[in-house]
Amino acid sequence: GAVVSQHPSRVICKSGTSVKIECRSLDFQATTMFWYRQFPKQSLMLMATSNEGSKATYEQGVEKDKFLINHASLTLSTLTVTSAHPEDSSFYICSACLLLAGRNTDTQYFGPGTRLTVL
């Protein structure tokens, strides 16, 4: 149980285009999901907290108009990288916070990641 999927797993796009990444909790509900980015040989950097039915909360230094987040249901959050540039190339990972009895638990389960390459 507690499986999180991401789609696509890899994407290559041209500079200036937008890319949408989906994060789904497959066998549990999650009112809260998180989006991270990870550069090679580095730790995970939290970009934003995605809350079902409300606006995302962005970490300092992360442009909300650049990285659009939508959390329309208890099992799906999407991250759209708008007008992507080569410096946006990275490994994007989502996680979902297990919801039990209507309350968030501490436990976060991570998706397999999406490798974005912007040419």
Next chain:
Amino acid sequence: GENVEQHPSTLSVQEGDSAVIKCTYSDSASNYFPWYKQELGKGPQLIIDIRSNVGEKKDQRIAVTLNKTAKHFSLHITETQPEDSAVYFCAAAIYNQGGKLIFGQGTELSVKP
């Protein structure tokens, strides 16, 4: 805010030996400490976690210890196997504070057969 330091950055052991990875945290309010294993090109996988109301937790070959007074926690892997080779991350969070995890820098563990 919370800061998590993780050591060592790389660790090489012989198969069958034990491996220990240590983390320290700065915010005494943190009360949830998970460990994740990340294989190359994949997302992190939760392997064990501990809450501040216990000092030690064990799951087969993996154990985690927590010293709240010193604000440090450690991952212990016994009888290491080549498939344990990966990058391990510790993290800290405050329960009921939105679940935000603060990650350590990661430890690249290499288990030599």
